[in-house]
Amino acid sequence: MDTIIRDLRTEDLANGFLDSLTSLTDVGLTPEEARGVMQTRQRAGVRTYVALLRGRVAGTASLVIEQKFIHRGGRIGHIEDVAVHRDFQGHGIGSALVQHATTEARKLGCYKVILSCFEDRVPFYSRLGFRRHDIGMRMDL
Ligand SMILES: CC(C)(COP(=O)(O)OP(=O)(O)OC[C@H]1O[C@@H](n2cnc3c(N)ncnc32)[C@H](O)[C@@H]1OP(=O)(O)O)[C@@H](O)C(=O)NCCC(=O)NCCS
Numbered sequence: 484m485d486t487i488i489r490d491l492r493t494e495d496l497a498n499g500f501l502d503s504l505t506s507l508t509d510v511g512l513t514p515e516e517a518r519g520v521m522q523t524r525q526r527a528g529v530r531t532y533v534a535l536l537r538g539r540v541a542g543t544a545s546l547v548i549e550q551k552f553i554h555r556g557g558r559i560g561h562i563e564d565v566a567v568h569r570d571f572q573g574h575g576i577g578s579a580l581v582q583h584a585t586t587e588a589r590k591l592g593c594y595k596v597i598l599s600c601f602e603d604r605v606p607f608y609s610r611l612g613f614r615r616h617d618i619g620m621r622m623d624l
Pocket residue numbers: 506507564565566567568571572573574575576577578579599600601603604606607610
């Protein structure tokens with residue numbers, strides 16, 4: 484499918500962006516509330532990418548850059564919140580978004596990108612060049 488990938492803009496919030504995210508989990512934000520979240524994320528340096536299909540957002544992925552002390556102050560990229568709208572899954576949009584985030588991380592000087600996912604997504608990420616690495620851990624607060 485013919486998609487354009489670029490940084491999230493305010494007008495995207497009510498144009499498929501929040502809908503796309505619901506394929507991941509509940510969002511529970513109005514576009515107006517999401518605007519405030521977007522500004523906070525931008526100030527924190529979180530990068531949000533969108534895939535546009537026929538002028539509407541069909542998917543998204545985010546990239547968080549972390550500056551380490553270890554590895555001689557190396558930088559790593561965390562890929563987060565990869566989601567493609569239910570109507571458009573299985574057409575290469577998710578792959579294109581992850582490849583875009585990876586390319587951006589490389590350009591920003593990261594020596595690796597990492598992400599966590601459920602077992603059934605392993606084939607999707609493996610096809611893109613990721614390998615199993617460690618075990619994700621969580622504590623609800
Ligand atoms: C996972 C997801 C992002 C993939 O995006 P997509 O645009 O559908 O993926 P692509 O079309 O690029 O798929 C590439 C390959 O992965 C496979 N694939 C996609 N989603 C899959 C899934 N949920 N389980 C297993 N395989 C999957 C596709 O079959 C395709 O393989 P093929 O080319 O051999 O047919 C999308 O299905 C999605 O948003 N899922 C719900 C949210 C989610 O799980 N996000 C990931 C959180 S880590």
